[in-house]
Amino acid sequence: MTTHPDLARVSLGAIQRPVAVALDDVAGELGRIVAGDFPVIAAANEHLLQMKGKLFRPTLLLLSQQAADADEPRVVTLAAVVELIHLATLVHDDSVDHSALRRGMPTINALFSHQIAVIMGDYLYSRAIIELVNLGDLEALRVFARVTNEMTVGEMYQLEAHDRLAYSEVQYDQLIRAKTASLLSGACEVGALRGSATARAALARFGMHLGMAFQIADDLLDYTQPEHVTGKPFGLDLKEHKVTLPLIAALSRMTAAERSLVGRLMDTDAPSDDIVGEVIRVVERVGGLEYARRRALDRAQQAEAELDALAPSVARDALRDSITYAVERHS
Amino acid sequence: MTTHPDLARVSLGAIQRPVAVALDDVAGELGRIVAGDFPVIAAANEHLLQMKGKLFRPTLLLLSQQAADADEPRVVTLAAVVELIHLATLVHDDSVDHSALRRGMPTINALFSHQIAVIMGDYLYSRAIIELVNLGDLEALRVFARVTNEMTVGEMYQLEAHDRLAYSEVQYDQLIRAKTASLLSGACEVGALRGSATARAALARFGMHLGMAFQIADDLLDYTQPEHVTGKPFGLDLKEHKVTLPLIAALSRMTAAERSLVGRLMDTDAPSDDIVGEVIRVVERVGGLEYARRRALDRAQQAEAELDALAPSVARDALRDSITYAVERHS
Numbered sequence: 001m002t003t004h005p006d007l008a009r010v011s012l013g014a015i016q017r018p019v020a021v022a023l024d025d026v027a028g029e030l031g032r033i034v035a036g037d038f039p040v041i042a043a044a045n046e047h048l049l050q051m052k053g054k055l056f057r058p059t060l061l062l063l064s065q066q067a068a069d070a071d072e073p074r075v076v077t078l079a080a081v082v083e084l085i086h087l088a089t090l091v092h093d094d095s096v097d098h099s100a101l102r103r104g105m106p107t108i109n110a111l112f113s114h115q116i117a118v119i120m121g122d123y124l125y126s127r128a129i130i131e132l133v134n135l136g137d138l139e140a141l142r143v144f145a146r147v148t149n150e151m152t153v154g155e156m157y158q159l160e161a162h163d164r165l166a167y168s169e170v171q172y173d174q175l176i177r178a179k180t181a182s183l184l185s186g187a188c189e190v191g192a193l194r195g196s197a198t199a200r201a202a203l204a205r206f207g208m209h210l211g212m213a214f215q216i217a218d219d220l221l222d223y224t225q226p227e228h229v230t231g232k233p234f235g236l237d238l239k240e241h242k243v244t245l246p247l248i249a250a251l252s253r254m255t256a257a258e259r260s261l262v263g264r265l266m267d268t269d270a271p272s273d274d275i276v277g278e279v280i281r282v283v284e285r286v287g288g289l290e291y292a293r294r295r296a297l298d299r300a301q302q303a304e305a306e307l308d309a310l311a312p313s314v315a316r317d318a319l320r321d322s323i324t325y326a327v328e329r330h331s
Numbered sequence: 332m333t334t335h336p337d338l339a340r341v342s343l344g345a346i347q348r349p350v351a352v353a354l355d356d357v358a359g360e361l362g363r364i365v366a367g368d369f370p371v372i373a374a375a376n377e378h379l380l381q382m383k384g385k386l387f388r389p390t391l392l393l394l395s396q397q398a399a400d401a402d403e404p405r406v407v408t409l410a411a412v413v414e415l416i417h418l419a420t421l422v423h424d425d426s427v428d429h430s431a432l433r434r435g436m437p438t439i440n441a442l443f444s445h446q447i448a449v450i451m452g453d454y455l456y457s458r459a460i461i462e463l464v465n466l467g468d469l470e471a472l473r474v475f476a477r478v479t480n481e482m483t484v485g486e487m488y489q490l491e492a493h494d495r496l497a498y499s500e501v502q503y504d505q506l507i508r509a510k511t512a513s514l515l516s517g518a519c520e521v522g523a524l525r526g527s528a529t530a531r532a533a534l535a536r537f538g539m540h541l542g543m544a545f546q547i548a549d550d551l552l553d554y555t556q557p558e559h560v561t562g563k564p565f566g567l568d569l570k571e572h573k574v575t576l577p578l579i580a581a582l583s584r585m586t587a588a589e590r591s592l593v594g595r596l597m598d599t600d601a602p603s604d605d606i607v608g609e610v611i612r613v614v615e616r617v618g619g620l621e622y623a624r625r626r627a628l629d630r631a632q633q634a635e636a637e638l639d640a641l642a643p644s645v646a647r648d649a650l651r652d653s654i655t656y657a658v659e660r661h662s
Contacts, residue, residue: 040487092453096446115427118449119486122423125453126480129460133473141472142464149457155450156371 009328010321012054018314019062022076026058029080033131034124044108044120048087051105057082060184060210060322061191064203066315067307068195074135075191081128082187085144088124089151089183091117096155097240140190147186154178158242163266165251165259167243173212180218181211202309206319209303214326216296219244223280223289225330235276241266245295247279250288258282296327340659341652343385349645350393353407357389360411364462365455375439375451379418382436388413391515391541391653392522395534397646398638399526405466406522412459413518416475419455420482420514422448427486428571471521478517485510489573496582496594498574504543511549512542533640537650540634545657547627550575554611554620556661566607572597576626578610581619589613627658 016023027049034045058079065075072078093099094107095117101107109117125148132141157175161167188207192200222237223246237244251259265271265279283289300323310316347354358380365376389410396406403409424430425438426448432438440448456479463472488506492498519538523531553568554577568575582590596602596610614620631654641647 036484038484038487040490041484092449096449115490116487118423118427118452119483119490121449121453122456123480123483123487125456126476126483129472129476130480133469133476136469138464138467138469141460145457145460145464149454149461152450152454152457153367153369153372156369156447156454159371159446159450 010324012056012059012325015063015318015321015325016055016059018066018318019059022062022079023055023058025076026055026079026083027052029076030083033077033080033084034127036123040112040116041120041123044112044116047105047108047111048091048124051103052083053086053103055079055083056322057086057183057187060207060319061187063315063319063322064188064191064207065195067310067313067319068192068199068203069311069313070192070195070199072191072194074137077131077135078140078190081131081140081144082183082190084124084128084131085148086183088121088128089148091124092121093155095121137193139193143186143190143193147182150178150182154180154182161243162241164243165263165266167248169245169248172243172245172248176212176215176219177208180215181208184208184211184214198309202306206303206306209299209306210323210326213296213299213303213323216245216292216299217327217329220246220289220292220296221330223283235273235280238265238276238279239271245292246283246288248288249291250283250286253286253288254282258286300324300327341655343387343390343656343660346394346649346652346656347386347390349397349649350390353393353410354386354389356407357386357410357414358383360407361414364408364411364415365458367454371443371447372451372454375443375447378436378439378442379422379455382434383414384417384434386410386414387653388417388514388518391538391650392518394646394650394653395519395522395538396526398641398644398650399523399530399534400642400644401523401526401530403522403525405468408462408466409471409521412462412471412475413514413521415455415459415462416479417514419452419459420479422455423452424486426452468524470524474517474521474524478513481509481513485513492574493572495574496590496597498579500576500579503574503576503579507543507546507550508539511546512539515539515542515545529640533637537634537637540630540637541654541657544627544630544634544654547576547623547630548658548660551577551620551623551627552661554614566604566611569596569607569610570602576623577614577619579619580622581614581617584617584619585613589617631655631658 031049036042036045061079061082062075065072090102091108094102095109095114098109099107100110107117108120128144132144154175157171157178161171161175185204185207189200189204192203219237222235222244226234247262251262254262261275261282262279265275268275303323304320307316307320362380367373367376392410392413393406396403421433422439425433426440426445429440430438431441438448439451459475463475485506488502488509492502492506516535516538520531520535523534550568553566553575557565578593582593585593592613593610596606599606634654635651638647638651
């Protein structure tokens, strides 16, 4: 084991290569599971399947199944279900956040309505449950039901992470564990359900660390990447008064004047690009970005250590590469 | 069997008498299942448990278990789960409809926020799934997951039932079956899961007919009952441009002038009490209310006929009385 993951850029395509055939089937399976003949539902489904992301969670599930050498004939369906749960969550999140764009495409609440977004999220989630019941697998249901509940609690934490200059790193960790890492952990665990108990537990922990690194990296993008790369406005978290790790770390190193600048931004309903840019420069100068990058790397290292419990395999190598992808991606 | 249910008033208390002891335990069980220590969740839970309704769905589940003579040790938990699914649905419905009042108390979206209502509904629903997984019962999960998905489709139908003077009774039936009757049917079916296949199927159909009668009666209340009785504004459906059975039936019997009055109401963003009152009087005069009442009684009769498949019992008598309660209640 290296003490740090190799930080050369890793493409998602390379990570997905060991499970490319199964991944090809996931999109079709997803379409089958969500199919509905009512016009609004069909139109919303079509839009969602078009804005289909990178299938990162299905990739983790499929790789975990291989890496745990688990005898799992239903793995494509389970991979489709984890993406479906993710989609259902995104639809509600966008509605809760009043987001207009996701992955550079209009959200369901923007394209249809807020009402349809709420109902559509419920529709997708209940379809996921129906599919798990049809598989007859109480264990997968147990993991995904727990994770879904954790994600809703994470969303509640998120509401508290607005406008709160006293928000701590402990609270931030609790938030990203519940909101993001729980589902990545669940994806890895469900892939390994029929593997050994050791592999299952190691992969569940791997996914948790990976997910935390992934979310810290995501929160960093808001400070570093322009809109045309991420598909959402630059500095959006600050504009929406969301307190994430770079700001938390920076606040304790700021002068009184710098802190009151942040306070002013948080007290402004629609902060201008100028003040957002100014806060971003302060956060960077006092080391907030560097601190967050280091925390992401710590988590990456913890994730990598968990992989030692698994026998060497192409899938295990790909999981190791997925850590680098999670912390180094630019969008 | 009588050709019509006895239409003397029946109190809910009388219907609940055979299952009173179990019903007492349902509220505590509900509290246990939804418990969460995060302040917002705890506060929302407390509010929801205070606005606890009449436990009509748990009552149906418990009576169905007795009437089917089903050996079901988990019946109190299942009864709590059906109420929880109902609550989760109400929280999202109120959010989708921007309703401020429910049962005369502020809704979650009004008291907290729209965001919290969306998240809270997801929280409650995922807790219900976790509880069903803990019971280890795939059949109950199967019924409730199907029903929940049907309810979301019903909500989509509901969106189409706005402003549509061409809305047909066939569409209305489809809507109320999905939105309301499916959960009442599911409650009865799950209560009888461990009874005979005949009893289970008969009770599922009983619940479906009962649920349709229940919703038609509910839609009639909007035309007949003042705010202090129902806990929501008089004529609210019309104010919100919701087309229900009394109006559907009345439209085909109206003069051109009367139809254009309705068209004017539907074209007005916030219709006055005057025009709403005028449309209600027309709907009544041309027989819309009478028609809807007759359709509710038809459904009530179909529900009653299903009970013939069950052996005579106190619980079966209470289920028969619940039909009268559903069509005759005033709030």
